[in-house]
Structure formats: C-alpha cells, structure tokens
Amino acid sequence: xxxxxxxxxxxxxxxxxxxxxxxxxxxxxxxxxxxxxxxxxxxxxxxxxxxxxxxxxxxxxxxxxxxxxxxxxxxxxxxxxxxxxxxxxxxxxxxxxxxxxxxxxxxxxxxxxxxxxxxxxxxxxxxxxxxxxxxxxxxxxxxxxxxxxxxxxxxxxxxxxxxxxxxxxxxxxxxxxxxxxxxxxxxxxxxxxxxxxxxxxxxxxxxxxxxxxxxxxxxxxxxxxxxxxxxxxxxxxxxxxxxxxxxxxxxxxxxxxxxxxxxxxxxxxxxxxxxxxxxxxxxxxxxxxxxxxxxxxxxxxxxxxxxxxxxxxxxxxxxxxxxxxxxxxxxxxxxxxxxxxxxxxxxxxxxxxxxxxxxxxxxxxxxxxxxxxxxxxxxxxxxxxxxxxxxxxxxxxxxxxxxxxxxxxxxxxxxxxxxxxxx
Ligand SMILES: Cc1cc2nc3c(=O)[nH]c(=O)nc-3n(C[C@H](O)[C@H](O)[C@H](O)COP(=O)(O)OP(=O)(O)OC[C@H]3O[C@@H](n4cnc5c(N)ncnc54)[C@H](O)[C@@H]3O)c2cc1C
Numbered sequence: 512x513x514x515x516x517x518x519x520x521x522x523x524x525x526x527x528x529x530x531x532x533x534x535x536x537x538x539x540x541x542x543x544x545x546x547x548x549x550x551x552x553x554x555x556x557x558x559x560x561x562x563x564x565x566x567x568x569x570x571x572x573x574x575x576x577x578x579x580x581x582x583x584x585x586x587x588x589x590x591x592x593x594x595x596x597x598x599x600x601x602x603x604x605x606x607x608x609x610x611x612x613x614x615x616x617x618x619x620x621x622x623x624x625x626x627x628x629x630x631x632x633x634x635x636x637x638x639x640x641x642x643x644x645x646x647x648x649x650x651x652x653x654x655x656x657x658x659x660x661x662x663x664x665x666x667x668x669x670x671x672x673x674x675x676x677x678x679x680x681x682x683x684x685x686x687x688x689x690x691x692x693x694x695x696x697x698x699x700x701x702x703x704x705x706x707x708x709x710x711x712x713x714x715x716x717x718x719x720x721x722x723x724x725x726x727x728x729x730x731x732x733x734x735x736x737x738x739x740x741x742x743x744x745x746x747x748x749x750x751x752x753x754x755x756x757x758x759x760x761x762x763x764x765x766x767x768x769x770x771x772x773x774x775x776x777x778x779x780x781x782x783x784x785x786x787x788x789x790x791x792x793x794x795x796x797x798x799x800x801x802x803x804x805x806x807x808x809x810x811x812x813x814x815x816x817x818x819x820x821x822x823x824x825x826x827x828x829x830x831x832x833x834x835x836x837x838x839x840x841x842x843x844x845x846x847x848x849x850x851x852x853x854x855x856x857x858x859x860x861x862x863x864x865x866x867x868x869x870x871x872x873x874x875x876x877x878x879x880x881x882x883x884x885x886x887x888x889x890x891x892x893x894x895x896x897x898x899x900x901x902x903x904x905x906x907x908x909x910x911x912x913x914x915x916x917x918x919x920x921x922x923x924x925x926x927x928x929x930x931x932x933x934x
Contacts, residue, residue, distance in 0.1 A: 547587060547598060548605035554578055555613035559893075562614040565744035566896050569737065571698040572744050575617045576655075584621070586650035588628040593646035595628065600781065601844050603629060604788040611792025612799075615900035616744035618789045623657040623695045624649070626781040627704075633781075636773035637704075637763045641723060645702050654701035658721075659750055661693040668706055669908045671769050673717050676752065678707040678762070685757040687722055690734075691750045697733050698746040701726045705752070709765060720765040722757060730755035741899035776858045779909060780847045783861050786904035787840040787868040791833060794872035794879075797897035798829045801879035816882075825878045832875040836868040859921050862914040869905055876901045 558575045565572045579585065588603055589595020598606070603625055611618035628649070631642055648654030660668040664675055676689025687707060694700070703724040711718050724731060734749040764773055772778065805817040805826060816822050843864040846854035854860070876898050880887040887894050905911070 545596065547584075547596070547602050548609050550582060551584070551606040551609040552612075554582055554584075555610050555617075558610065558617050559613035562616070562744070562896065563893065565614075565616065567890070569739075569743045571746040572614065572617050573699070575614065576621075576699055579617075579621060580653045585624070585653055585655070586646075588625045588632070589646045589649055590628070590632055593643060594650040595646060597632070600629060600784065600848055601841075603781070604784055604840065604844060607785055607788040608792040608795070611789040612796045614744070615789060615793040615897070615903070616742045618792055619742050619786075619903065620696050620745040620747075622785040622789060624655045626785050627656050627658070629781040630774045630777045633777035634774050637721075638760070640760075641763060648701060652701075655696055655699050656702035656704065657694065657696050657700055658704045658706070659691045659694050659724075660706040661691060662689070663692050667908065667910065669910065669913065673768055674706055674708050674719060676705065676707040678709055678720060678722055678757070680710070681756065683759045685722065685759070685761065687724065687730075687752045687755045687757055689752050691752075692736075693747045694733075694750045695745045695747040697737075697748040697750055703731070703750065704763065708768075717768040718765055719768055721763040723761045723763055724752065724755060724757070728755050728757070740902075742903040743899075776861075779858060780843070780861050782907070783865040783909045784840055784843055784847070786907055787836065787843075787864050790869055790872045790901060790904050791836050791840065793897050793901045794829075794833050794836070794875045797876040797879040797894055797901070798826075798833055800892075800894050800897070801829065801882040802826060804883050822882055825882050829875045829878050829882075832871040832878075836864075836871045836875075839864040839867050856921055859918055862909055862917050865909045866911050866914045869911075872901050873905075 557578060558572065561572055561574060564570070583596070584606070586593075586595035587598045587606060589597065591597045607618050607622055607625075610621060628646065631637060635642065637645075645654070645656050649656070660674070662674055662676065665672045668674070674689065676687070676691060678685045678687045687705065689705075689707060691705065694703070703726070705722045705724050706719055707722055709718045709720045730753040732751040732753060734751060736749045737743075737745070737747045739747070766772060805822050806815065809815045817826075839860075843857070843860040846857035846860040849857070876894075879894060880898055883892075883894055886892060887898075889895065909917075
C-alpha cells in the first residue's frame with residue numbers, strides 16, 4: 512500500500528497531490544522543502560513503540576506531543592503570517608494518516624488542534640485578535656486548542672440541542688458554569704473553545720455562544736474520566752467550569768440555537784476528512800500487520816497461510832477497501848480545494864467520504880483479524896488495538912444518519928434539473 516499522495520507545492524510535497532506524478536511547471540513560486548508527511552512518518556516510529564503502553568494504561572502520550580511540538584507540527588495548519596506552515600487540506604490529511612498508522616489516539620487528538628486553524632483560514636468565526644493569539648500560541652508557545660462542546664445530557668451538539676453549560680452576564684463580562692464530556696487533548700489543552708447557552712429574555716429564541724477559556728483560568732477543573740474501548744490515549748476527559756469569571760472579550764461568537772455556526776462547510780470538511788485520514792491510517796496499519804503475518808505464518812502443516820485461497824481473497828479485499836477509502840477522501844479533498852463552483856456539491860463528497868471510509872475501514876480491519884486468526888485477539892498484538900480504534904470516528908461528526916440525510920436532501924429536495932436525453 513503506497514503512502515497517501517496528498518499535498519501541494521506550497522507544502523513542499525511536490526507532485527504528490529492526489530497521486531499525480533511530479534510536474535514542476537505547475538508552480539510559479541519558490542517551493543519550501545518541507546515534506547511534512549515524510550517527517551511525520553519518521554517521527555511516528557517512536558509513537559508506535561509507545562502506543563501499546565499508553566493504550567493499556569489509558570495514559571496520555573505527552574512524549575509524542577513533545578516530539579510533534581519540537582518538530583514544528585503544532586503550526587502545520589497555522590497561516591504563514593503568524594509563523595505557521597499553512598499546510599493545505601491534503602497535506603494535513605497525509606500527515607494525520609502517517610501518525611495514525613503508528614498511533615490512532617495521537618492522530619485523532621492532534622487532529623482536533625490542527626483542524627481549528629484550517630477551518631478558521633477558510634471561514635473565520637473567531638475575532639481576529641483571538642485567532643492571532645491561538646496561532647502565535649501554537650507556533651511560539653506550544654499551546655494546543657480544541658472545541659469543547661459535548662455534554663452528557665446534550666449528546667452530539669450537531670443534534671442542535673441546548674447545552675446545560677451556561678454563560679450568565681456578570682458586569683461587563685460573564686460567569687461560566689457547567690460540565691463537558693469528551694474533551695479530547697484535555698491533559699494539554701491551553702485554549703478551550705466552550706459552547707454554552709446564553710440566557711435570553713422570556714419569549715426570545717434561545718442562544719448559544721462559544722467562549723474562550725484558558726487553562727490558567729481559576730475555576731477550570733479536569734476530571735480524568737476517559738476510560739473507553741477505543742482511542743484510549745486521547746485524554747478525552749470531562750472538563751468542569753466552576754463559576755468561572757470571564758472578561759467580555761471571551762465571547763468569541765454567538766448565534767440563535769439551530770442557526771448554522773459560522774465555520775459552515777469548512778468546519779465539516781477539515782473535521783470529517785481528518786477523521787477519514789485517521790481511520791485510513793489505523794486500517795492501513797492493520798493491513799500491513801495481516802500481510803506480514805500471512806507471509807510468515809507457517810503452522811505445522813508446512814504451508815505458509817498466504818497460500819490458502821481464503822487468506823488471499825481477504826488480503827485482496829482489504830486492499831480494495833482501503834484503496835477505495837483513500838480514493839473517496841482524495842476526491843472530496845480535491846473537490847473541496849477546487850475553485851468555488853467548479854466541483855459540484857463538495858460538501859456532499861465530504862459526506863460520502865466520511866460514511867464510506869469508516870465502513871470500509873471497519874470491514875478491512877475485521878478481515879485483517881480473520882487473516883491473523885485466534886492470536887489476533889491477544890492484547891500483546893497491536894491488531895486488537897486497531898480493531899478497537901478503527902471504530903471511534905463513527906461517533907464523531909459527520910454522523911452516518913445525518914450524512915445520508917444530507918445526501919438525500921441534495922438529491923430529493925433541492926432545485927432539480929432533469930437529465931438531458933442521450934443523443
Ligand atoms: C474519541 C472521541 C473524541 C471526541 N472528542 C470530542 C471533543 O474533543 N470535543 C467535543 O465536543 N466532542 C468530542 N466527542 C464527542 C462527539 O463529537 C459526539 O458528540 C459524541 O460522540 C456523542 O455523539 P452521539 O451522536 O453518540 O450522541 P447522541 O446525540 O446522544 O446520539 C445518540 C444516537 O442517536 C442518534 N441521533 C441523535 N440525534 C439524531 C438526529 N437528530 N438525527 C439522527 N440521529 C440522531 C445518533 O446518530 C446516535 O446514534 C468525541 C467523541 C469521541 C468518540
């Protein structure tokens with residue numbers, strides 16, 4: 512299985528975009544030489560060695576994040592004007608896949624930070640002064656950021672419910688109280704972008720806002736609750752806000768409940784495709800493990816198991832499923848990066864990639880388990896971790912039912928142009 516071939520000249524991944532051969536004439540400006548996916552692959556060798564212990568303990572891989580910071584990855588998607596690398600969507604995906612091949616948890620957790628800058632570059636939703644602080648914080652001070660939205664009672668915020676976390680006006684500022692679940696990166700986060708309800712007068716529609724909470728704010732507490740089946744090292748703990756006092760400028764944005772948030776499609780593209788890349792990375796690791804196993808495993812029968820037709824068919828199917836997933840992700844990435852209006856329905860292509868990649872990759876890892884056989888269940892082997900980790904992104908946006916509804920809406924409810932008769 513080849514490496515993911517994403518990236519543009521601006522990222523220094525010459526000619527790898529969507530698998531095309533190098534084409535130097537496409538580029539009219541000096542090309543930085545950083546090959547981010549290759550650097551990620553080199554760095555991630557150490558992550559693979561640490562993954563089993565962190566998974567078993569459910570501990571956070573601080574060493575991996577120190578390595579990523581040291582190698583300049585914290586600024587990968589940060590705009591150049593703030594000292595970042597301003598990597599394209601494609602390069603971001605290729606980097607995530609490389610990290611996920613070694614450790615799915617590190618990739619998923621790091622994605623939460625990286626996607627923030629990609630989304631904001633395309634669809635600004637935060638006040639410029641805060642965005643600059645987040646960018647400079649990432650590049651110069653190693654500060655990580657994530658959105659903190661989910662709650663036990665709320666479920667997925669994408670469902671449009673009203674959070675219980677509340678920001679009450681207090682003087683010129685706010686007082687924030689509540690508890691959030693699934694706060695990925697909690698052990699290291701500096702910038703917490705917190706979704707909260709904002710009280711409105713009786714009879715007025717409910718409103719929600721995003722508030723900036725800093726790790727150093729008195730009243731912020733992390734409850735180490737994360738103990739899950741998969742992605743055990745993401746540190747996705749509960750965060751509690753105990754009547755935190757916030758100055759007025761901490762309100763980043765505000766909207767009526769049910770109104771789309773300002774990140775719009777960019778939010779979905781960077782998030783959902785990042786999940787695809789992470790999932791493909793995990794499935795590829797399982798595939799490589801199964802192939803190596805099938806080539807070497809020779810039970811007492813004197814035949815290497817790769818000679819059995821069932822094993823051969825399963826390996827071929829795994830490659831087909833992973834290749835199809837990468838092709839769909841690549842297609843959605845190209846559609847998203849194309850000039851506006853030139854690719855039909857790019858957000859639908861993102862939805863298709865998310866749904867199909869996840870299902871394909873889950874099936875691919877299941878097949879890899881069957882190739883390896885009974886020992887695939889042993890905790891000592893990484894493949895059982897891949898089997899658990901590959902499922903996690905099912906429960907992150909864009910959720911399958913909503914993605915399918917989006918596709919159905921495009922086909923059934925939007926303005927319709929009848930197909931032209933074939934000539
Ligand atoms: C590894 C991991 C990391 C995460 N990191 C973060 C993070 O950093 N920050 C954060 O805020 N959140 C995070 N989350 C939370 C995630 O985004 C979801 O909010 C969470 O998984 C709950 O989603 P849910 O759909 O299962 O919940 P629920 O909304 O309770 O849904 C339960 C079920 O009902 C279905 N359902 C609910 N409403 C509808 C509807 N309107 N239409 C159709 N079906 C519906 C859902 O599809 C699902 O099957 C993380 C989750 C995971 C697994």
